[in-house]
Amino acid sequence: MAGIIEIENLSKQYGSGTKALSDVSLSIEEGEIIALLGPNGAGKTTLISIICGLVVPTGGSVRVGGHDIATDWRAARRLIGLVPQEIALEPFETVMNSVRFTRGLYGEGRDDAWIEQVLRSLALWGKRDAATKELSGGMKRRVLIAKALSHKPKVLFLDEPTAGVDVALRREMWQVVEQLRRDGVTIILTTHYLEEAEEMADRVGVIDRGRLVLVKPTAELMGEFGRKTLTIELDAPLTRIPDRLDGRGLRLAADGRALAYDYDTRAERTGIARLLGDLAAEGVTVRDVSTRQSNLEEIFMTLVSETRQEVTA
Numbered sequence: 306m307a308g309i310i311e312i313e314n315l316s317k318q319y320g321s322g323t324k325a326l327s328d329v330s331l332s333i334e335e336g337e338i339i340a341l342l343g344p345n346g347a348g349k350t351t352l353i354s355i356i357c358g359l360v361v362p363t364g365g366s367v368r369v370g371g372h373d374i375a376t377d378w379r380a381a382r383r384l385i386g387l388v389p390q391e392i393a394l395e396p397f398e399t400v401m402n403s404v405r406f407t408r409g410l411y412g413e414g415r416d417d418a419w420i421e422q423v424l425r426s427l428a429l430w431g432k433r434d435a436a437t438k439e440l441s442g443g444m445k446r447r448v449l450i451a452k453a454l455s456h457k458p459k460v461l462f463l464d465e466p467t468a469g470v471d472v473a474l475r476r477e478m479w480q481v482v483e484q485l486r487r488d489g490v491t492i493i494l495t496t497h498y499l500e501e502a503e504e505m506a507d508r509v510g511v512i513d514r515g516r517l518v519l520v521k522p523t524a525e526l527m528g529e530f531g532r533k534t535l536t537i538e539l540d541a542p543l544t545r546i547p548d549r550l551d552g553r554g555l556r557l558a559a560d561g562r563a564l565a566y567d568y569d570t571r572a573e574r575t576g577i578a579r580l581l582g583d584l585a586a587e588g589v590t591v592r593d594v595s596t597r598q599s600n601l602e603e604i605f606m607t608l609v610s611e612t613r614q615e616v617t618a
């Protein structure tokens with residue numbers, strides 16, 4: 306079945322000569338949340354801008370809900386809501402009117418019942434008569450989402466939804482996105498916070514220098530590319546790492562009571578069995594062991610450097 310968004314061989318070269326996108330193809334399923342990650346200037350905003358009809362591609366095609374964004378742009382655009390990164394609101398207008406106004410811009414008739422539903426789901430109904438300038442930063446961001454949802458889009462683009470916001474607000478935004486997912490909205494978000502992708506996205510797409518270098522389910526990516534750290538708690542503290550265990554990258558905790566060992570989950574041999582055997586042979590007794598999965602940030606750095614090596618090889 307075709308996805309709600311079908312991107313085929315999309316390319317963009319700006320007038321300046323910058324090649325911002327090269328041959329990007331991606332199918333996005335209805336109802337999924339996909340996070341686009343990539344370093345600054347990778348091409349994420351260009352990709353979103355093309356789908357939303359703000360930038361014209363130099364090659365390839367995009368269909369949204371089966372509508373080509375070039376030949377059937379009106380129908381395509383009606384299915385899309387865009388939450389920009391910058392907060393731009395009419396300061397003296399009320400929340401309710403701001404959202405109504407945006408709906409009007411899409412050429413849709415008044416539907417206050419829908420706007421009420423949107424405002425309630427974003428916990429803004431109580432603020433419907435407040436001027437937007439009186440709202441907190443978190444509320445303002447939610448108003449931007451309400452505006453983007455005003456015409457009942459099936460797809461929502463969130464361009465760095467939590468850039469520059471504090472941790473509490475970021476969690477609040479994650480909850481909002483979770484609610485939207487439950488409502489069946491397909492969400493494409495860009496982010497620099499890898500924790501955010503890890504927390505919210507069903508799939509992660511990595512863009513580097515205009516190329517979509519990888520698209521994978523988040524869990525699979527974490528498992529496949531993950532490194533783990535094994536922490537071995539010791540019964541009695543060590544003053545130094547025993548000679549037999551030298552050269553394996555072991556780290557001794559400052560208090561001597563734990564050893565840390567990084568290993569690749571993809572490797573045929575992790576070296577854990579040998580490590581534990583050698584510790585026993587040295588007479589070191591182990592109290593407990595635990596492992597920690599590396600986070601997406603660490604995985605991402607490995608990935609980008611790996612694919613860059615492949616390209617230059």
Ligand SMILES: Nc1ncnc2c1ncn2[C@@H]1O[C@H](COP(=O)(O)OP(=O)(O)OP(=O)(O)O)[C@@H](O)[C@H]1O
Nearest residue numbers: 319321323325343344345346347348349350351352
């Ligand atoms: N209007 C434009 N004219 C010329 N070059 C542009 C234009 N917009 C973007 N670029 C260039 O295209 C490349 C991709 O930019 P884009 O904004 O899509 O990246 P990004 O991944 O969104 O980056 P960031 O994470 O910093 O927002 C960059 O080299 C950028 O300088």
